Amino acid sequence: MDGANDSVVTEFVLVGLSVSWEMNIVLFCFFSSFFVGIVLGNLFIVFTVIFDPHLHSPMYFLLANLSLLDLGLSATAVPRMIADVLSTYKIISFPSCMTQLFFIHVMGGTEMVLLIAMVFDRYTAICKPLHYLTIMNLKTCICFVVAAWVIGVIHAVSQFVFVINLPFCGPNKVDSFYCDFPQVTKLACVDTHIVDNVVTANSGLISMGTFFLLIISYVFILVTVRHRSSVGLSKAFSTLSAHITVVFLYFTPCFFVYVWPFPTLSLDKFLIILDFVVTPVLNPAIYTFRNKEMKVAMKRLSRQIVGFKDYFSAIRHTSSNVTK
Numbered sequence: 001m002d003g004a005n006d007s008v009v010t011e012f013v014l015v016g017l018s019v020s021w022e023m024n025i026v027l028f029c030f031f032s033s034f035f036v037g038i039v040l041g042n043l044f045i046v047f048t049v050i051f052d053p054h055l056h057s058p059m060y061f062l063l064a065n066l067s068l069l070d071l072g073l074s075a076t077a078v079p080r081m082i083a084d085v086l087s088t089y090k091i092i093s094f095p096s097c098m099t100q101l102f103f104i105h106v107m108g109g110t111e112m113v114l115l116i117a118m119v120f121d122r123y124t125a126i127c128k129p130l131h132y133l134t135i136m137n138l139k140t141c142i143c144f145v146v147a148a149w150v151i152g153v154i155h156a157v158s159q160f161v162f163v164i165n166l167p168f169c170g171p172n173k174v175d176s177f178y179c180d181f182p183q184v185t186k187l188a189c190v191d192t193h194i195v196d197n198v199v200t201a202n203s204g205l206i207s208m209g210t211f212f213l214l215i216i217s218y219v220f221i222l223v224t225v226r227h228r229s230s231v232g233l234s235k236a237f238s239t240l241s242a243h244i245t246v247v248f249l250y251f252t253p254c255f256f257v258y259v260w261p262f263p264t265l266s267l268d269k270f271l272i273i274l275d276f277v278v279t280p281v282l283n284p285a286i287y288t289f290r291n292k293e294m295k296v297a298m299k300r301l302s303r304q305i306v307g308f309k310d311y312f313s314a315i316r317h318t319s320s321n322v323t324k
Helices: 021-051 058-084 094-127 129-135 138-163 181-185 193-228 230-259 265-271 273-289 292-323
Strands: 011-014 091-093
Touching: 011 094, 021 058, 021 273, 021 292, 058 094, 058 138, 058 273, 091 094, 094 129, 094 138, 094 181, 094 193, 094 230, 138 181, 138 193, 181 193, 193 230, 230 265, 230 273, 265 273
Parallel strands: none
Antiparallel strands: 011 091
């Protein structure tokens, strides 16, 4: 591991999810429809936050960044999943494989830190409402986002530097539908015990640490609200219970892939779909579509889009009449 990469393997074969043609058709339809929903839902949220001045607040600024991260995380794996699910030979080049696993961990690590920032935002709004705008100003929000990206890059690089220098000279079948550190290191021609420990410690620490911090924060918020108002507790629990559900869906695959000591590849492959496909669809619904202010803003944006469409249609109609 202390020299240049002397690999003779130039490409990897992705085993995928199923060998049944009928199941592959189902998966193709499932991935395609969900990816369209991911792209449209998250982009619509970003555009709504950008163009509606009523949403220029810390909470929606963080939500827009979460939508971009959800879209980016899905884009690292889902398009290839869609292309490969009906392919006989699921080939990915060595550089593409390394690039994919690198950006998966950049996006994943960044999103985990951003989720912490969003919980801090809710804690400040609920527990310190009088100081909310002072604490959660634009500078603080930008610092949160920059810190999230920096930590995400450090998280990915600290593992990537070990894996990129491993020699790959034998088997090249990755028992998954995407490239990730645990599956790729198993194919190296040397003992990867140290590298495996680094990956487990790094990814396991950031994922489980973030998970427990989020759960403790949600519980603390609920306890604080309970002391103030039983009505407020019911409303807060209704909102936060949905958030906690998404947190469990997002972090459960991380636990089985990076922390669980007994490999269960068949289960891991299907669980990780939650992170790439299901959670990026649920996040817009949980964090925004349940929000009354966000729904009103989306309706305003929709009316504006329809208005622009009618305006340009009228211009084209007038121009055609003049031409005649």
